[in-house]
Amino acid sequence: MNAKSKSRWNIGIEVIMILLALLFLSPFYFLLANSVKSFGEILSDAASWPQHFMWSNYSSAWKLARFSEAFRNSLIVTIISVVLISLFSAMAAYRMVRANNRFNRVLLLLFVAAMVVPFQTIMIPILKVVNVLGVNNSFLGLIISNLGLSIPMAIFLFHGFIKSVPLEIEEAATVDGCNPISAFFRIVLPLLKPMLMTIIVLNALGIWNDYLLPSLILQAPELRTIPLATFSFFGQYTKQWDMALPALTIGVAPIVIFYLFMQRYIVEGIAAGSVKG
Amino acid sequence: MRGSKLSQFGQQAFFVGPALLFFTLITIIPFLMGMYYSFTDWNGVSGNVSWVGIDNFKAIFTNDPDFWSSFWFTVRFTVLGVVLTNVVGFFLAYLLTKPLKTRNMLRTIFFMPNVIGGLLLGFIWQFIFIKGFATMGDVTGWSFFNLPWLGDATTGFWAIVLVFIWQSSGYLMVIYIASLSNVSKEVLEAAEIDGASRMQVLRNIIVPLIMPAVTIGLFLAISWSFKMFDLNLSLTKGGPFKSTESVAMNIYNEAFLNNRYGLGTAKALLFFLIVAIITVIQVRVTKSKEVEA
Structure with missing residues (x-):
């Protein structure tokens, strides 16, 4: 095939892909355009560009759905969970690689096996455990559950990564009088940065978007995360699209902005996480 | 601590x-408890839990058409969802590894639905199916848009499949892109010089070489669609009349709506198996198809 027909072929592909991308984006157009229309205008024509921009839709939805509270709650739960998942998993995986005894090998098998267990299989007893611990209806209960559910996969990914980290650097540090704990925090942890980013990004997306687990643990309205606040608001204002759509836009915006800024890490993280998995 | 040697146990x-503690509390113990409760009549509230042997499992197998219809729904959904998301994801990846000018922007767009959680996505699409499609039907006159989307069993099923593809293909695209960019250029050029057609290169060289990615792509898609x-909740809530209820939702309803926690855990255990x-x-099957370059 000559160069000319090849480049014409590529232009054809490019045009088709751009059209396909517009089709992929069209739900966002419907969402955004209709979120600033009056109720009557949405009913009469949901496809056109808005004639009058009703920005007040946004301020009403923001207040009624208590989004400032929900946003803060989502941030607290996501950040604390992700930091602890990353830290505890890196520590455990490090020890399991460096002390490769029978106990730790069995433990690794357990973690891998746990990755196959669907959340729905253990969700009912998890609630019982959370109740017995007395952390029901609290961020603490949700964070503990997030840790227990996300640690297996994080350990599995770190375990594969740490195996490729050379032992010599740590040994040199130990000779220089570093104990294993400070050797881990000062020397090993910084070397784990690529895999750390993967784990942070994958867990941050998963926990931020999670609906089922928080809906089971958090009952108090003031504890609602963004998916919970959106769900309850959408339930109250079903078919009242001039309220529901701005609320959805507000709910979606933080994660889309996060994605656009962190895109490189997210995409690399997924590729790295899946290849190792 | 410095200088003193920590014991191995320490x-x-x-x-x-720490990791083991949380893992034990939230995964191991609940899993074992689930096995126990699946043989009881636990209702989630009262402290009275009595052993009923295999009654729950008997009930599921002999007297629970709703569970089996949700199971059949999930199987159909999984088969279609897994095949279609992987095919779409692969072709997006295949075309977006070509030297296109807008390649990076296109990748960004196709992945975008994936960062939004299923609940909010479902609500956005609820609006599109109800109002957006109606308007498009008026504008274009196509009967496709005027179907009772979300309103009956068949179209409700396809609505969920459609949104699932929209949501998940981008993720699989990323995995296939990573794998495709590892396929050596020399092998592809050699094939081209030998006169192999595009389809031949795709079928006989590219697909076998990216089998590891196919293993992962199928694995992920099966696990997403099965669970x-x-x-499901945000698009149809399982309706109308439970016709679009997935197994996950059936388990949820059994425990938290009907308050039959024992029966719910029995279903959950079956689901795990x-x-x-x-x-x-x-x-096993896809791993056996992996080859070395």
């Missing part, structure tokens, strides 16, 4: 202890 406890809950068996078979 190190094990310090490094592995699908959020999309089915997922585990399917996953093991799938990984």
Whole structure:
């Protein structure tokens, strides 16, 4: 095939892909355009560009759905969970690689096996455990559950990564009088940065978007995360699209902005996480 | 601590202890409790839990058409969802590894739906199916848009499949892109010089070389679609008349709506066994098809 027909072929592909991308984006157009229309205008024509921009839709939805509270709650739960998942998993995986005894090998098998267990299989007893611990209806209960559910996969990914980290650097540090704990925090942890980013990004997306687990643990309205606040608001204002759509836009915006800024890490993280998995 | 040597046990406890503690509390113990409760009549509220032997499992197998219709729904959904998301994801990846000018922007767009959680996505699409499609139907006159989307069993099923593809293909695209960019340029050029057509290169060279990515792509898609809950809840809530209820939702309803926690855990255990068996078979089969370049 000559160069000319090849480049014409590529232009054809490019045009088709751009059209396909517009089709992929069209739900966002419907969402955004209709979120600033009056109720009557949405009913009469949901496809056109808005004639009058009703920005007040946004301020009403923001207040009624208590989004400032929900946003803060989502941030607290996501950040604390992700930091602890990353830290505890890196520590455990490090020890399991460096002390490769029978106990730790069995433990690794357990973690891998746990990755196959669907959340729905253990969700009912998890609630019982959370109740017995007395952390029901609290961020603490949700964070503990997030840790227990996300640690297996994080350990599995770190375990594969740490195996490729050379032992010599740590040994040199130990000779220089570093104990294993400070050797881990000062020397090993910084070397784990690529895999750390993967784990942070994958867990941050998963926990931020999670609906089922928080809906089971958090009952108090003031504890609602963004998916919970959106769900309850959408339930109250079903078919009242001039309220529901701005609320959805507000709910979606933080994660889309996060994605656009962190895109490189997210995409690399997924590729790295899946290849190792 | 500096200078003094930590005992092996102390190190094990310090490094592995926290992870093991949370894992035990939230995964191991609930899993074991679930096995126990599946043989009881636990209702979630009262302290009275009595052993009923295999009654729950008997009830599921002999007297629970709703569970089996949700199971059949999930199987159909999984088969279609897994095949279509992987095919779409692969072709997006295949075309977006060509030297296109807008390549990076296109990748960004196709992945975008994936960062939004299933619940919010489902609500956005609820609006599109109800109002957006109606308007498009008026504008274009196509009867496709005027179907009772979300309103009956068949179209409700396809609506969930459609949104699932929209949501998940981008993720699989990323995995296939990573794998495709590892296929050596020399092999492809050699094939081209030997006169192989595009389809031949695709079928006989590219697909065999990216089998590891196919293993992962199928694994992920099976696990997502089998466990699908959020999309189901936000699009159809399982309706009309439970016709679009997934297994995950059936388990949820059994426990939290009907307050039959014992029966719910029995279903959940059965669900785990089915997922585990399917996953093991799938990984075995596709792994055996992997080749070395």
